[in-house]
Amino acid sequence: MSLSEPQSDPQNIPEGGAAQSAEDDLNELREAVLDDWLRVTSSVTDAVREMQSTLSWRITRPLRLVRMVQRKVDEFGVVPAAQLSAAAIAKRLGR
Amino acid sequence: MPRVDTTELQRALRARLVRVAATLGVTVGDTSTAAEVLDTLSRSVASSHDDRQVWLLHIGITGIFPEPDDLARLSRALVLSTPATAMISALEGTIQAGSRSFSALRSIEIVTGEVLVDVDFCARWEHNTGIQRVVRHTVPEWQDDPDRPHRLVAWTVDNSGYVPLTERQRDRVLHWNDRRFEKVVDDPVTNAELETAAILVPWESTLLLAEVPADGVCPEIACLAADSPNTVSAIGYDAIPLISADTLPNAESERFAHYLSVVKHVDVVAGISESASDEFRGFVDMLPSQGVEGPSVVAVSLATEVSEIARRAVASVVVDPKEPPIILSVGSHEPRKNQDAALFAAEVLFREGHDFRIVFIGGGSRQATYRFDRKVAELRKEGMRVESHRRLGDEDLWSFFARARFSVFASLHEGFGLPVAESLAFGTPVLTSDFGSLDEVAAAGGCLQVDPRDDEQIVAAMRTLLTDDVALSGLRREIEGQTQKTWKTYADELWQAAVVPLAPAAASATESLR
Numbered sequence: 245m246s247l248s249e250p251q252s253d254p255q256n257i258p259e260g261g262a263a264q265s266a267e268d269d270l271n272e273l274r275e276a277v278l279d280d281w282l283r284v285t286s287s288v289t290d291a292v293r294e295m296q297s298t299l300s301w302r303i304t305r306p307l308r309l310v311r312m313v314q315r316k317v318d319e320f321g322v323v324p325a326a327q328l329s330a331a332a333i334a335k336r337l338g339r
Numbered sequence: 340m341p342r343v344d345t346t347e348l349q350r351a352l353r354a355r356l357v358r359v360a361a362t363l364g365v366t367v368g369d370t371s372t373a374a375e376v377l378d379t380l381s382r383s384v385a386s387s388h389d390d391r392q393v394w395l396l397h398i399g400i401t402g403i404f405p406e407p408d409d410l411a412r413l414s415r416a417l418v419l420s421t422p423a424t425a426m427i428s429a430l431e432g433t434i435q436a437g438s439r440s441f442s443a444l445r446s447i448e449i450v451t452g453e454v455l456v457d458v459d460f461c462a463r464w465e466h467n468t469g470i471q472r473v474v475r476h477t478v479p480e481w482q483d484d485p486d487r488p489h490r491l492v493a494w495t496v497d498n499s500g501y502v503p504l505t506e507r508q509r510d511r512v513l514h515w516n517d518r519r520f521e522k523v524v525d526d527p528v529t530n531a532e533l534e535t536a537a538i539l540v541p542w543e544s545t546l547l548l549a550e551v552p553a554d555g556v557c558p559e560i561a562c563l564a565a566d567s568p569n570t571v572s573a574i575g576y577d578a579i580p581l582i583s584a585d586t587l588p589n590a591e592s593e594r595f596a597h598y599l600s601v602v603k604h605v606d607v608v609a610g611i612s613e614s615a616s617d618e619f620r621g622f623v624d625m626l627p628s629q630g631v632e633g634p635s636v637v638a639v640s641l642a643t644e645v646s647e648i649a650r651r652a653v654a655s656v657v658v659d660p661k662e663p664p665i666i667l668s669v670g671s672h673e674p675r676k677n678q679d680a681a682l683f684a685a686e687v688l689f690r691e692g693h694d695f696r697i698v699f700i701g702g703g704s705r706q707a708t709y710r711f712d713r714k715v716a717e718l719r720k721e722g723m724r725v726e727s728h729r730r731l732g733d734e735d736l737w738s739f740f741a742r743a744r745f746s747v748f749a750s751l752h753e754g755f756g757l758p759v760a761e762s763l764a765f766g767t768p769v770l771t772s773d774f775g776s777l778d779e780v781a782a783a784g785g786c787l788q789v790d791p792r793d794d795e796q797i798v799a800a801m802r803t804l805l806t807d808d809v810a811l812s813g814l815r816r817e818i819e820g821q822t823q824k825t826w827k828t829y830a831d832e833l834w835q836a837a838v839v840p841l842a843p844a845a846a847s848a849t850e851s852l853r
Binding site: 271273275278279281282286288 | 439
């Protein structure tokens, strides 16, 4: 609603118009909430991306590979995890 | 930098929600915005009070499969909402799950009324022992069979949804002995690939868990089994990590306990032997204390045949009559496999002056093999012919089966006992245990059975098979008359037991939703 528009007397607004106005407001609110939700959820993953590009993230990569193997042991068991190819780690290290 | 423009995210979300709406029979306008579609859907799902619909809505909003906690959070948020606030409640109920994965740009394909076979580990890893061998023998039997249409699926690397297999992954599952691609490790999945993955969502479908799922996906599968309109069946390999926890690292038992949180919600467990089935029946018997019915358990015994390639390889081996008799022990190296007892028995016979060669084949962790390998080295120094091979190719393995006088597999606990079945299929008599699944496999004949906890019995049986040609010939005759169960037969029986009975249940779920 622009300031130049004539101000209506609320008493004279037809009931259907008020309902429509409220519905429009609600729709606007829903759009805004969804937009915020998308920004929030993607900002968390964006933050992960940013962290992954930092120097500290890159230099701790070998440590995380060790953690990865430990996780595989937890997930798949000792025998399969122990036999996970060294090539997998080499590949992660980009060698 | 955080995204400032959400247009792309809105477009991906809307596309997912439109598919969910179509599946749930909710009408949405062609020109509706993502928020309008979500509003319409949220109102409809909230009014349904149906967790199956909540499950699908969760995937539509987040692009990831919910865990039980995620589903409860969304379901309760919707129950507390009014029609006007349903959409906001839906977003509130999914913000946690939506933030934990790179999934905002994902697309979904809702797979309705089909069969999906989860072969995640076999698809992703170049590892081939017990379970993987079963999967890689069985699943190829269903390929191109018009009566058994199905899709092979694996998990995203962050365990958040099913994806179809890549060609390389299909090769690992379907062509293990006849590879189309070089054996290499998959490239790491990038965040961008993860974020734009095309997720397969089963709906009123049947999911067959051909493997024991990894720990990380158990909550998602448990939720799918308990709260989606899908039916789930599983191959029941064994309950060794619980029943024989004393022989395994603690992590294995903990992992298996989480797997049981899936098993209690599935519809059918097809045990690989009567013995393994009894273990799962025992678990089901414990479930009334939780008010859970649990799956029906049927036994579908594994195949006992070996591949044509292996048979040909064995047939072509020329046995050197001057070679000392070979005793073969095949199996991954773990305490419950009882290789220590077999080595002890061999040492006794060596000190008695018998001339033979004993060969152990099978991988194992350093923790499991270190002490054993040291003992082997000590005995070799004393002149005993003993070998332990940790990494041996199939060709060499088959060659040993062809040349062995007999094999030893006196395991303390097995789900089936493939090394016994394989030995018999190659015509090689077996010294094995006298209970559990090994007793079932040995019932075909060709085996000398012992109590594997009794060293003296193992020594005596090994001595008999080493020195008594008449006894050995008797076992060989028993083997000659045997017909091996084929993998095709096993695959047929498994489909009949684990897939066919669940199809009507999927159909009835459709009816109740309408």
